[in-house]
Amino acid sequence: MVIIPHLIAVGLYALAAALALAPFAGMRPASRPVAIGVPLVGIMAHAVGLTRLTPFHGVAPTLSMLALFLMILQAASDGLFRASAVGVFTGPLATGLVGLAILIGLAPEGGAGTGQAPGRSAWSILHITVSVLGLAMLALAFIAAALYLLQFRELKARRFGPVFRLFPPLERLDQLNHLALVLGFPTVTLAVLLGFGVRDGGAAPVDAAQVVWGMLTWVVLGWAVGVRVVRHWAGRRAAFASIASFTAVLLVYVALKLAAPGTQRFL
C-alpha cells in the first residue's frame, strides 16, 4: 500500500501550505510547533510511502521524491534560516507534485506494486535520488531568489504589508540562495557522474534525452554557482541568475518531455 502514506502526505502538505499562506490573508499565524510539526509528520508519512516505490520506475516516483526533498529542504530552511516563508512556495508545489504523482499512478505498468517490477541496481537508484535532490536544491535556490526579489520590491517601494512582515530579511534570503546553489552543484555533479557510471556499467538503459538534460542542469547550475562564487554576484543579480537557471532547466525538461513523451522513464 503506497497510496495511503501519499494521501496522508498530500493532505498534510496541503495543510502546511494553508498554514504558510494564512498570515498573508490576514489570519493569525499558526504556532511554531504546529507550523513545523505538520510538514514533519507529512514528511514521515511520505518517506514511508516513497520507500515502498523503490526502485522508482516511471516519472511518478520521481515527482513524489522531488516533493519529499522540497519539504525536507523547507523544514531545514525554517530550522536553520527561520525562513518559514519558503513554505509559501514549497507547500503548494509539494502538494501539487504528490497529487500529480498520485494521478499519474504511483506504480505504472510494469512498475512497483504490479509484481512485475524489473530490477534496478543500487547505483541507478542512488543516481535517481541524488539527481532529484540536486534538482530540489536548484528549486530551493529559485524559491529563495523569488522571495528575495519580492521582498526587494516591497522594500524599494516602501510597502510594509504582509511580504515585509512575513518574509525573511533580504540578506538571509540571499544566504539561503547561495547555500542552496553551493550545495546543489556538487550534488548535481555527483548525480551526473553516477549517471555516466550507470550508463557505462550497463546497469540501466540511459537515453540521449536524459544525458542532455543532466548535462544541461549541471552546466546551468555551474554557471549560477560560478557567478556567485567567482564573480561575487549577490543580491538581485544573483537572484535573477538563479531564476534564469531554474527556468532554463525546467523549459528544457518540458521540451524533452514533449519530444519523448511517456511516464515510464524517471525523466
Added chain:
Amino acid sequence: MSIAVLGVNHRTAPLEVRERFAHDRREVAASLGRVLAAGARGGVLLSTCNRTEFYFAEPAEGVAESVWDLLSERLGGSRDAREYGYTQHDRDAVRHLYRVSSGLDAMILGESQIQGQVRDAWEVSKPHAGPVLHRLFQSALLVGSRVRSETGLATGTASAPSAAVAVAARIFTQLAGRSALILGAGDMAELAATCLVSEGVRVSVVANRTYERARAIAEGLGGGTRALTLDEAWEHFATADIVLSSTAAPHAVVTWDRVAPVVARRRGRPLCILDLGMPRDVEPAVAQLENVFLYDIDDLQAVAAQAAAERRRDIPAAERIVGEEVDRFWAWYGGLVVVPALKELRDRMDQVRSAEVDRVLRRLAHLSPDDRAEIEHFSQALLNKFLHSPTLALKAAAQAGRGYGMLEALKRLFGLDRRDDA
C-alpha cells in the same frame, strides 16, 4: 473667555505641507509674537514633524486670521493653509491637547516622543503662555503620564526610532556588528541611534554641521565613534550599512551628486538610509540607487503604525482617563471664571441694594437709627437670600465643569461686564 487650538496635523496635511509649517525652536517666539499681537491672553506653539498647532487662551476674533495668514505665507504660492487646518474650542481644545500628549492623536498610537515635544513646546512658549495655558500644558503632561502608566497604550515598539530598527532588520540578517553613520545631531537621530546601538549596531561616525556637537554625541555613544563635519561624511557611504539622518538643514543635504559615486563602490552591498529629518535630509532620487533602501519619517511611522494596531484595544481606557481629566481641568477653569464673576454679581447687586436703601431712607428721615439699621440689615439679608441659589448653582456647575456655560447665561441675564472688557 475661551481656549482654542488652530493647526494642522498628519491627518489633515501631507508631509510636504507639514514640512513647510514645521517651526524650529528659534522661530517659535517670532511666530507666537506675531499672532498674539492680534489679541489673546496667552499662546503656545506646538510644532513637531506631525503637527503644527497654536493654542490660545481667550483669543480675540482676529487671531485665527493671523494664524492662517502666517501658515499660508510659509506654504508659499497662492495656497491657503486653511484647507489643511482645523480649529477646536474650549473643552474640545482641552481634550485635543490631552489626546495629543497621551499619544491618542499621534500617527503612531501611543507614541511616547510626543510627551517630550509637548513639554518642549510649553518650555519654549512659556513667556507667551499665560496662566491658563500654563496650567493646561502642565496638566496635559500629567494626563500623558497617567495614560501611559495606567493603560497599555505605550507598550511595544511603536515609535519611529524603533520602526527604524524594524526596517533595518528586514534588510540585514543580523543588526549586531553592522556599522552606522549618523548625520545630524537632532534628538530623533540620537534616539534612533540609541535603539540601533541596543541591537548591537556600531555607530562608526557621527557627522554634524558643527563639529563640536558631533563630538559630544560621538563621546556619548562611545565605542570608538568618530566625529566629523557633514562635508567629511560622504566618503563613509561606501562602508556604512545604515545611515541615519536627522539634520536641522532646511533642504536635502544627502543628494544624488554627493553620494552616487560613493555608493557605486559598495559592490551591491545593501545600504539602508533612514531619513528622520524634517524637512527631509535625503533627496528622493537617492532611493533609485541600486541596493539603496531609503525611508523617511512617514515610512517609519507607517511601519510603527502596524505595531500600534496592538495598542488599539487600550483606546477606550485611555479615552476614559482623558475624559476625566478634561472634566477636572474644565472644573478648575470654570471655577477660575466663576469666582470673579460671582464677586462682580454680588458687587453689582449690592450697589443696587445700597442705592435703593439710601433712596428709601432719604424719604423716611423720621426713622430712628435703630430702625434705619434694621432696614439696612433687612436689605442685605434679602440680597443674600436672592443670591444664595444662583451662587450655589454656579459653584456646583463650575465643579461639574459647566461653569463656563452658566457664566455666559449669568452675564446675559444680569448684564455683567466681560472680564476682558474690564
